[in-house]
Amino acid sequence: MKAVIAEGPGGPEVLKVADVETPEPSKGEILVCVKACGLNPVDYKIRQGYLSSDKKYPAIYGFDVSGIVEKAGSGVTGFSPGDEVFYYADLDKQGAYAEYHTARAEIVRKKPEGLTHVEAASLPLAGTTAWQGLFKQARLAFGETVVIVGAAGGVGSMAAQMTAWSGANVIAVCSSSNTEYVKKLGANHVVDYTKQDIAKAVLDITKGKGADMALDTVGGDVFFETFKFLRPFGRVVFLNAFTAQTPMTSLNPARLKNISILCEFIHPSVESLDFIATLAERGFLKPQVETVIPMDKIAHGHRRLETRRGWGKIVVDMSL
Numbered sequence: 001m002k003a004v005i006a007e008g009p010g011g012p013e014v015l016k017v018a019d020v021e022t023p024e025p026s027k028g029e030i031l032v033c034v035k036a037c038g039l040n041p042v043d044y045k046i047r048q049g050y051l052s053s054d055k056k057y058p059a060i061y062g063f064d065v066s067g068i069v070e071k072a073g074s075g076v077t078g079f080s081p082g083d084e085v086f087y088y089a090d091l092d093k094q095g096a097y098a099e100y101h102t103a104r105a106e107i108v109r110k111k112p113e114g115l116t117h118v119e120a121a122s123l124p125l126a127g128t129t130a131w132q133g134l135f136k137q138a139r140l141a142f143g144e145t146v147v148i149v150g151a152a153g154g155v156g157s158m159a160a161q162m163t164a165w166s167g168a169n170v171i172a173v174c175s176s177s178n179t180e181y182v183k184k185l186g187a188n189h190v191v192d193y194t195k196q197d198i199a200k201a202v203l204d205i206t207k208g209k210g211a212d213m214a215l216d217t218v219g220g221d222v223f224f225e226t227f228k229f230l231r232p233f234g235r236v237v238f239l240n241a242f243t244a245q246t247p248m249t250s251l252n253p254a255r256l257k258n259i260s261i262l263c264e265f266i267h268p269s270v271e272s273l274d275f276i277a278t279l280a281e282r283g284f285l286k287p288q289v290e291t292v293i294p295m296d297k298i299a300h301g302h303r304r305l306e307t308r309r310g311w312g313k314i315v316v317d318m319s320l
């Protein structure tokens with residue numbers, strides 16, 4: 001089969017189209033003919049060598065999949081050849097920048113009805129992260145005020161729609177070029193961080209009370225800003241890694257306000273795919289696909305994603 005492989009860690013140039021052996025499904029796995037594969041920042045982070053100290057090369061990345069079941073391994077029930085499926089694949093196994101991919105059947109779900117493969121492949125990882133952060137970790141409640149930092153990005157555009165659907169008041173933080181975009185996602189208020197001080201703007205919007213919670217998809221210094229605009233006993237969901245340069249004393253302002261810091265790391269879950277599929281089928285969650293690329297342009301896709309600009313998702317359409 002054709003796949004995009006990396007022979008070692010490095011820049012986008014390590015990604016090359018190659019002929020590799022088609023995988024066989026082991027016990028409990030299915031073999032999927034990949035129709036579309038969504039790109040995520042974790043793809044380029046693993047490509048750079050992060051999260052992958054014991055990575056075996058050649059490696060294949062790409063963990064958001066929509067495709068058609070080709071074959072089921074022994075012990076698999078509930079899937080047959082021809083079924084259209086979508087899922088977020090295990091990060092520690094070979095990914096799906098390939099014509100075929102094997103996945104544990106227990107993390108796979110039928111593709112949402114009415115969505116194309118490209119649309120479906122844009123949803124699992126970002127949607128699961130948003131769902132897990134907002135509902136499992138922070139237990140978002142009706143009527144709360146939620147600040148989504150990085151609302152235009154892959155995770156942010158899912159989180160903004162889910163927060164709006166839940167009946168919360170959404171404050172979206174983004175740059176000037178994305179303000180109209182995030183309003184369409186359901187934001188009640190928009191803070192343009194290129195022109196406004198985020199904390200001051202949120203405190204103005206909430207009349208000095210502060211927001212109930214924040215989902216920070218950006219990290220770095222912006223994360224520490226959230227302590228300024230959250231109310232006492234507020235909570236913040238944090239998606240990115242702390243660096244060795246982050247002193248523990250940076251957390252003191254959160255302690256003084258009894259703010260809960262909820263660290264989030266995604267794990268595959270059919271429960272989240274059910275939630276995402278149901279919202280999408282009922283029209284409450286719209287896939288946000290900014291760019292569709294063919295398999296031989298995945299290195300360009302990585303370069304684009306690494307700029308951390310733009311909106312929504314980049315998806316590989318295997319038919320191009």
Ligand SMILES: NC(=O)c1ccc[n+]([C@@H]2O[C@H](COP(=O)([O-])OP(=O)(O)OC[C@H]3O[C@@H](n4cnc5c(N)ncnc54)[C@H](OP(=O)(O)O)[C@@H]3O)[C@@H](O)[C@H]2O)c1
Pocket residue numbers: 040041042045125126129149150151152153154155156173174175176178193217218222238239240264265266305308309310311312
């Ligand atoms: N822990 C986990 O399980 C988990 C899961 C998924 C993702 N993540 C991580 O979360 C981060 C976001 O993921 P993603 O898929 O949403 O990435 P993404 O799509 O690449 O995010 C890009 C977006 O970030 C926005 N942005 C950049 N700098 C900003 C700033 N200073 N303030 C506000 N927005 C800013 C940009 O919007 P503007 O142009 O409007 O600034 C752009 O739309 C990545 O680092 C990813 O690795 C972690």
